[in-house]
Structure formats: structure tokens, C-alpha cells
Amino acid sequence: MKPLKLHPDRLFPAEGRTRDIARALHASVRDLPIVSPHGHTDPAWFAYDEPFANPSDLLIVPDHYVFRMLMSQGVKLEQLGIPTVDGSPTETDPRAIWHRFAAHYHLFRGTPSRLWLDWVFAEAFGIDVQLETATADHYYDLIDAALKTDAFRPRALFERYNIEVIATTEGPLDPLDHHRAIRESGWKGKVVTAYRPDPVMDPDTSGFIDKVRAFCAMAGEDSGSFAGYLRAHEKRRADFRAAGATSTDHGHPSAFTADLPAAEIEALYAKVMAGPVAPQEAELFRGHMLTEMARMSIEDGMVMQIHPAVYRSHNAAVLQRFGRDKGGDIPLPGEFVRALKPLLDRFGNDPRLTLVLFTLDEDVYSRELAPLAGHYPALRLGPPWWFHDSPEGMRRFRERATETGGFYNTVGFNDDTRAFLSIPARHDVARRMDCAFLARLVAEHRMDEDEAFEVARALSYDLVKQAYKL
Amino acid sequence: MKPLKLHPDRLFPAEGRTRDIARALHASVRDLPIVSPHGHTDPAWFAYDEPFANPSDLLIVPDHYVFRMLMSQGVKLEQLGIPTVDGSPTETDPRAIWHRFAAHYHLFRGTPSRLWLDWVFAEAFGIDVQLETATADHYYDLIDAALKTDAFRPRALFERYNIEVIATTEGPLDPLDHHRAIRESGWKGKVVTAYRPDPVMDPDTSGFIDKVRAFCAMAGEDSGSFAGYLRAHEKRRADFRAAGATSTDHGHPSAFTADLPAAEIEALYAKVMAGPVAPQEAELFRGHMLTEMARMSIEDGMVMQIHPAVYRSHNAAVLQRFGRDKGGDIPLPGEFVRALKPLLDRFGNDPRLTLVLFTLDEDVYSRELAPLAGHYPALRLGPPWWFHDSPEGMRRFRERATETGGFYNTVGFNDDTRAFLSIPARHDVARRMDCAFLARLVAEHRMDEDEAFEVARALSYDLVKQAYKL
Amino acid sequence: MKPLKLHPDRLFPAEGRTRDIARALHASVRDLPIVSPHGHTDPAWFAYDEPFANPSDLLIVPDHYVFRMLMSQGVKLEQLGIPTVDGSPTETDPRAIWHRFAAHYHLFRGTPSRLWLDWVFAEAFGIDVQLETATADHYYDLIDAALKTDAFRPRALFERYNIEVIATTEGPLDPLDHHRAIRESGWKGKVVTAYRPDPVMDPDTSGFIDKVRAFCAMAGEDSGSFAGYLRAHEKRRADFRAAGATSTDHGHPSAFTADLPAAEIEALYAKVMAGPVAPQEAELFRGHMLTEMARMSIEDGMVMQIHPAVYRSHNAAVLQRFGRDKGGDIPLPGEFVRALKPLLDRFGNDPRLTLVLFTLDEDVYSRELAPLAGHYPALRLGPPWWFHDSPEGMRRFRERATETGGFYNTVGFNDDTRAFLSIPARHDVARRMDCAFLARLVAEHRMDEDEAFEVARALSYDLVKQAYKL
Incomplete structure (x- = not known):
């Protein structure tokens, strides 16, 4: 058995002077509270504070980073207990799943999953040997036992993790009951929602028309007119704000925006509500609605986020058998310059709007986004997203975006995760990589050391609070 | 107040052995004269040698790098004294402008503007404290006083900066009076022009037809025939050569070229001179004219430069109120392989032609350009341009272009600036970054040290003189 | 004369601790045998073991990396003895060619050609002074004399170079006589072929129809039906497997795939065999055939490789005078996400298929391929290919592909070369750069040292043998 020990200098540059600076910078931000403005944890965890079921259900089955890599090397999703769409059986023994994971743990060498998982093992659970087949049972037993203790219930972890505030993401039809339950529970943890209206803004969503009708009905508005539909958004946004939301989020196939005359969008709305439309009409509707969302953001103060350009569920067989979000989403080239112009022509100079842009196409960092x-x-x-939420991804982001965009047009870190236990690990990686980048600037005499301390704090804490109004 | 001091090792790698090599290389090129083959200084400065007006008019109002960043964080262009198109008033107090700048100086952390400005403050003006609100008046008074002295007149700075030659850029309708005045003044500074015929080559230019007519009239040629229009170019090129020009420059929306049969281009010329044409016809005209420019370059020896693929004046409100070149130009994806083929099919193998390519799309460095x-x-x-004229931008250029393109297919540095005072700072950054890159090659035993000295000199001085025939 | 000496630490990071780790890792893989699964050496060399002709015919005339760079700086291909299509004379004196090369050797500074050539000079020939005009004759005489010795015959070099197995690449009409001759010679060196059917899969190939007819005739199948054409592929693949092949290779203009219904592809086949077709029909045929190749790979176990997206023979004058493969191939943007979906929908989850993807568009490493x-x-x-088979290219590949794709979804190194003498140099560069990358991960505490040793061995030896079934 090999020891598992997180090195205190992990992710810092090897060169001595630079490492010393990175260490000092990191020490100054390491213990700042976690502000998590965008993610996918389940509010039910915090509402009801039930223990997590078992190691595999907690760490493998819901983590598409983990099972996609195992699948790429021949482990079948059935063998990992991923539930099927039709309910046909897959592996039900969590210990067997854990063993398959352990046997393939070497696949994660060099990936951020390895960093996050080792942190969870070492820091959250106090394990001191590495995961491999020989230690799989030790791991399983130890984690399983820990999960049955109060210290590993969601609220206890939230507090132990020094989370100042965390945002979940809910759809427009969500009754927000869990958030209500959290508020009514008297627990002091701050858990807010975020408004993600994609299912009622994207005509390509399956069941779109019924969803829009239900959405309008929920808001007491008439789905028969575009004005009613817009008012439904305004009301639901207000509901979300009442559940703490300070932001909206939009996961569109592209960053395309439009700003149609009233008559045209009214007609287009009637068309999308009448049945299937051509792809370019769906794009036009989504694009116009982004501009409407920007207008509403100016009116109600919600920060707007766009996460565009992913080919969702690329693997047809996996989609059919296991459904969406199973590791088969693949990035597409991004385009922002022409795509955003209609929205920016209308609202780009309005200081009341904050529009946070994300991309999976790193080429646009220096060419378009900065x-x-x-x-x-x-x-x-926005910070480097999804596949790029990694040491090299973060380094590329700072190297490519800073010189033209500056530090102060960025918004700190998003963990964007449903892997609750790894949240501190992810923020830790981001803080370390930002400190490593700043340390290089200092060591190369491109920034004074006192300024680097200010920027390190801004990147870790201040900017995210300002940008997201948290 | 914090001290301002330029570190002698700035921009060099932190690792000791590599830094030692970088230092030695830099010492060997640091004092070479500045050759500036492409830029936007005003020839009137050198013709009449008037003092600069005040700190803000010199350093803020004309610098789109500076005011775009301030604007991105909520400072209005009106508050910075940027003149409006309709002459409506903006801030007129240069000291108030300077204070706004000073209050936001932290925004430039990590950007090349910070490097250039600090150099100007410390080296050009001898200031020894950092710029912030508390020192804003000190700065303003000190710079303002200096600008009233003879030592800060354009010719004195030119000489102090050890500029061997500088090229300005003039449009095809420019009478070149300032250049004539420079020559006739007896002053020994070498200031040459460059021929930038975009306004009479791009049918999308506002007032294009009138400009072409005036252009032909200026050359004593008939604008009614394509042959006359071409002869006008040939004559104006000769005029520019008489004013020292060794190069032409072309800032097209793309690198598209065409090589049309005589009858087709004759007909297309007639069409563009008859009124508005479709976008693809404008593109075709520009594309054919690039090939004509290459032909003329072969005949008259002028070096040809293409700076393509920028979305000019993206911000509609800023364009309307403040006009062009106000920090709202955004890069577009570049494409050179298909775009240049017509021109290259005709002239690509002709050793008499030198065509220097620039891009704002860093992706094409390794894929297409090298x-x-x-x-x-x-x-x-060409060297990394505009947004990429920065330490990381320069590093990426060398890392991506050298292995396939080699050092000797590059042309040294262009400062491409109207910020006259910062010209030595920009060349200093380029020389330091090139030496840093070479030092890494030496430290990793990928190049012998004596070769690195030769290459450092070539990149700083020899290649630019050869490529631009200066 | 300057000494020529390969530094034992070449390509390792300068920082001391990281270099120590890189050294140790490299020492553990340095002497592993060379497995070369994809390349373009001539099987006739190994079949007949004739001596190479002279230094220029060996090292300059066939190496497009070398003569393209010389050409870019004004040396004419005629002056380098490149044979012409029409047989018109070019330089015939190999010593004169060698002198031109020597006089321009500085052009290769910072390029991988320099690394490879210096290795060949120092390691293969034992030369201890640098190449320049003053040493050109010394080089020529020494190399020429060596080539006349038995030690420099192909089989002796193969053995001295510790090549465990090397794959050549042959076209679908190749009788594979040389491979037969190798097997029948009793020599123990393992030289296998690879099946590259582009000329009978790409309707844009000149003489396509005749080639398909000859191909089917060679296999004893009827070219008049698509079924016969498919059977011909199956039979030729079997012939190639009999000559040791474990892989196929496909050099298409794009990665586009298709999966047409039987009737449609039957009709399309009839159309492409009837005469010239539209570009989109040629693309559709190629795309469908890639899917057929994947099906056959599942059936016969051959590993499939796609090398897409190059603009072949961009330089029209060079193509006309000197033919294909003369250094004028230029990369195009790659696209894999939509292009591969038809093939992946059918076979992407089949563990019997191994499809190795290559690209010249580095942007897709992190966005699409990983x-x-x-x-x-x-x-x-696949490893970084062609222009990116270089230190910086390899570093970018690992930095961009590892975090999402992992090490174990890569396949080790391909030298992909016809420059036989440089094969160990190329593998040496790859092993050094991989060790340098791993050393950084260890030094930054992102990987344990014992794991780095395992990964170094996997990248140098194990993964290529597994992936290519060698």
C-alpha cells in the first residue's frame, strides 16, 4: 500500500522563488470562505439533511467526469450502476461498483478528477493510503461508515467546508419547495437558487409547448400571448429572487442573440407554440429571449450567465439507454462577436447589466472574450468551465484572458458541480492556480508583490461577491 | 506612497540559469537603435516639433488600450474627454481626466498597458512613486511641467529614444505635406511614410466613390477606367516612396484575395464606381486589388503588409457618439490558406515580393501561418499584433510559429502605435520576451548560446531592416 | 569550427528539481526498443539492404521539412536536386546540394529538423563539429564514406537502432513484393505494412476509376458492384495482414463520415465509377467508406487511423513542376464532433474497434478530441502529427489533451517519417518531452513519482504496442 498525502505545495511552480511567493499568496486566501455562485448541488440535501447513501452512490454514479473516463477504457455504464431510462437493471451492488472504480483508478492520472478525489479521500475522510484494488474495501468500509455519522450529513459538511453561500440551479417549473424548506428550517446556512429557464425558452426541448403552458399557468399568466409569456418569466424570476436567487443561467446551443421587432417576436412565439419549427426559428426564438432576459436583468438586478456551444448527448446509444448528462456532451466552436451583437447593441453599455460569459472553446479567450x-x-x-476547470485549463485562461481583459473583468471561481464533497477541493485548485499565476508575474517583475496579494483576494473572494451580488 | 522602480530583470524567467542567459542576451541587444517599420505616430509632430499639450491629451485621450479598459469598468468616455462626433461637450479638464485614470490604475494590473505606462512614468519622466489617487496631482504636475520643456518635444524624444527610423502610415489622399516639411526642415531624424490605400480599395468605405475620384484626380488619372485607377495607385505609390515609404499596408476585413480576368475586374470596377454593391462584390474587389498591390510591389519594391480580420467598431453606441477607433474593435477568426491562394498562385514564389502577414487569431500561428x-x-x-503585443502574446507567437516557420521568416518587432512616448517601452518588452524565449532554448539545450546571441540581434534589429528594406 | 555535442539534458526543464526527475524518468525509458507503428520508410531498403546513395540523396532530397525551409528563404528546389515531373534537369551534383544546405543551416535554429539532423550527425555518424560552410566538405566526405560501409546499410541500422518493429505504409494496389522479400530473406527484423486505401476510396484521386478497376481485378472481384468493391477491400486487407499489417490509415480532406442506406451507397458507387462527381458526392463517398472501414476493422481486428484536414499541394507552381509532397501541404481547421458522429453512432461503443485520431489543428485537442x-x-x-511532431507541439498536446482525455487514451509516439536515419532522434525527442511533462507534474505534486515512472514507460512503449496490437 502506498501512502496518500496531499503535498502542501501541490500545484505551485517548482522554481524556488516563485514557489515561495505562491505559498505566501495562497496562505493569505486559503482560509477565506467559499462563495459558490453557480452549481448543481441538490437543495433537498440541505433541506432535509439526510445522510448520503453509500460511497458509490455519492462519488461515482452521479459524477460524469468519473464514469466517462471509465467507459472510455471499456468499463460499461451498466457495470457502474448508472440507472437506465427504461428501468432495466444495472449493477446494484455499490461495493462491486467501487471495486471497478478502484481497479481503474490509474486512468485518472493527470486529470483534475484525481486531484479532487484524492482531496476528498485525504481531507474529507482522512484516508492515508492510495486507492487501488488492494485498498478498495478499506476505502469502501471507511467511507461508508463515515457517511452514517452526523459529521457527514450535508449541513455539517456545509459548515465544516466554510461555505458562506452556495447557489443551486433550478428549472422554471420548479416549485422551489426545497429552498422554502431550508429557509423555514431555521438552519443558518445560506443556500440560494438560480433561474435556468432553458426548458421554456428553447423550442427544441422535448415537450416544449406543454412546459410553456405549465410555466405560464404556474405564474397565473396567459400562455396564449407573448406578453403573457414574458410576464410569466418576470413573475417566476421574482419567485426565484424570493428564494435567494441573484442570477439566471442560460445553456444554449450557441451564444446567438436577436432583438426582434414586437410584431415579429409575437408571430414567432405563436409559431413555436403551435408546433415544431425549423432549427433557425428555434435559434431565433432563443436568441431573442436572451435579449429579453437581459432586459429583465436590468429591471430586476439579476446577473445573467450564458454557457453556450455544447453538443449535448453526442453518444446516441448512451442517450437512448441512460438518458442525458452521461458524459457524452462534447464542446463546439464558440462564436461571440457576431452572436452577441444584437444584445450588446441594446444593453451592452448599461452598467446595470452584468452578463457573465462562459466558453468551452479556449480559442476565444484571447480572440473574442477578452x-x-x-x-x-x-x-x-466566467472562469474556465467544465472540461477546463483544471490546472492547465485555469492557467491557459489567465494567460490568454488577462492581458486584454484584465483581472477585474473576471468573476472569481465557479465550482459548477453536483459533487458536493469535492467543492473545497475545486476551490482549492482554483486558488492555488491563481496564486501560481500571480507568483509568476511577481517573480518575473511584472507585478508588485503587494498588488498580487490584493489580486489574489479579489480572485478568491471579492470579485465573485461583487459580480454575483452575493 | 509606494515606490515605482523598473526591475532590471523584468520579464525574464525566474529560474536562475535561464535568467542569467536572458540577461546576457538582452544586454547585447538592449542598446541597439529602434527601427519602427509600422506605426501611427503623427508626422506633424516631427515636422513642427510643437510641445505636447498636457498629460491627459498625451497619454489617455488618444490611447484606446487605456480608455477601453476604463470604460469596461464603468468610466464613461465622456468623463475621459474623448471627443464626440457631433461636437457635444465632454470633460475638458485634463486634470480631472487624469484623476479618473489614476483612481482606476489597478485595472491595468497584468496588462501590457501597465508595463508601457510605468516605463513612461519611470524612464521618460523619472517619476519614482506609483500612480494612485494620492499621487495623481504629483504626476500631473510633474509630467505637465516636463512637457513644456524642450527635452520633451517630439524631435528631442526621437533622438533620446535612439530611433534609427520610424514609419508613419498615411492614407492615399494624404498630400504628405508633413513628411515634406520634415525633409525640408533639415532635421536629420528619419521619418518615412507607408501607403495605406484602404479607403480607395474598399467599396464599403463611406464616400468610397468620391474618394476614388479625388484619388485619381490627385494622380492626374482618369477614374473612369480601371486602367486609370491602377495607374493612380502606381503614381501615388511613387509619391509615397518619394516620402521614404518602403511598405504598403492593408487592413481588410479578411485576407481574401482574388485574381480576376481583365474583363471581369474592369466590369467590377465599373460596378463599384456606380454605387453600392453586394458584400461579396466588395470582397471580390478588395481581394483582386490585393493581388494588384502584390504585382505593384514586385515592380516597385515596396513591402506589402496585410492586417486582416477585425470587426471594426462593434459597439454601435460608441461608434455613433465617438466615431471609429474607440476601443470597440474585436478580432475575428482568421483564414489564410484558401484566402491567399489566388495571390500566392500568381506571386508566391517570386523572390521580389515580401508579403508580411499579421493576425489577431492566434490559432492560425501554428496551423496556417507558420x-x-x-x-x-x-x-x-509579422510580429504578434495589437491585443497580442504583450508578454504572453509574444511568448505564444514564438512557441507556436518558430518550429515550423523558423526565426528567419519573421520580421522583428512592430510597435504599431500612436503612443509615441511608449515606443521604447514596447521595443523593450519585445526584446526582453525574445531573449527570454531564446534563453529557455539555451537552458534546455535546444540552441547553442552563441547562436542565441545571433538570433537575438536578428530579431531586434537585422530582420526588420532586411524585411522592410530600411 | 564549433563543436557539435548533444547535451545529455537536452529538452529537459532548466529548473533543478524538475530536471532531476526528468533525467531519472528518461533513464528508465531511454533504452526501451523502438516501436514504430506508422511511417513511410521504404520496404525495399530492408528487402534488399542496398547502401544509401550519398549524403544529399539520403538527408536532403527526400526530406520536405528540410527543403521547404530552404525554399522559403529563396533557395530554389532545382538547386536542391528535387526531381521534376517532366524530367527536366535539376542539380545533379550531390556535393553542391550539400553545400547549399550547409550554407543555410542557421535557418533551422529552433526547429525540430535541427534536433533530428544534429542527432544524425553526432550519434549516427559521430561528427563532432557543427555544420556550416566551412565544414560542409568534411561532413560530406565523412557521411559519404560511412554510407559505403556495411554498418550503414538499412538492416544494420535497423538493428543498431534497436527497432522492435516498424510499419511502412502501402497503397491498395501495391503487390507487397518487398515485404514478401523481407520475410523470405530470413532476416529477423520485423517490418510490417499498413493498408492505406485512399487512392481507391477518394473519387477525387486522379485516375480513380481505373485504379478501382485494377484494385478489384487484383482481388479477383467485380468492380461493377459495390458489394464486389467491398469484398476487394476485405481481400486486400487480408493480403496486408499477411504482410504483417495491423492497421489501416486514411488521409482524407476532412474527418467527415457517413452511414448511407444500402441502396444509396450502391447508387453513389455507380455514380463515382461512371465519371467525375460533385465535391459533396466525393465527400459522401469517402465518408461512407470510412464507416465501412470501421466495420471491417471490427471484423478483422485492424486498427484504424484517420489523418484528416490538410490542403495538399497548395503551391500550384511547385505541384506542376515537382509534383506532390514537396512541402506545400498546409493544415486546415479540423472538425470531428459532427464529422465522426455517423461512424460513432454505429461503432463508437464497440470495444473491438480502435480508431486513432490525428489532427494538425491544435485547437481541437482540448475542445473536441480529448x-x-x-x-x-x-x-x-494519436500523437502530435507532422508540423507538431516537435518539442513545443508535444508539450501543447500533453497540456491540452491529458486533463480530459487522460494518458491511457493516447497511443504513444508515431515517427511518421521516411527519414530513416532520424527515427531514433524522433523517438528520443518524444520520450524526453513526455518525461519533461511528467517531471513537471511530479515537481508540482500533481503526480507521485512512482506513477510517473509507470506512465513514462506506458507512453514510450506499452501503449503503442497495445493500441496497434504489435
């Missing part, structure tokens, strides 16, 4: 964010008052750059 | 320049005798790669 | 390979069981990532 130039746009370094000009428009309304724009900010 | 492979093209490492093959065609006529092609050379 | 996400695809980190999900689909059938996909693997």
Missing part, C-alpha cells in the same frame, strides 16, 4: 470584456461595461468573463 | 511562411519565398510573419 | 476520446471506448488520440 477583447469584448475589456470594452463593454456589461460584460464579465 | 506552414505557409515556412514554404513560400514571398511570405514573412 | 472530450471524445475520454468518452467513446473506440477512440484513441
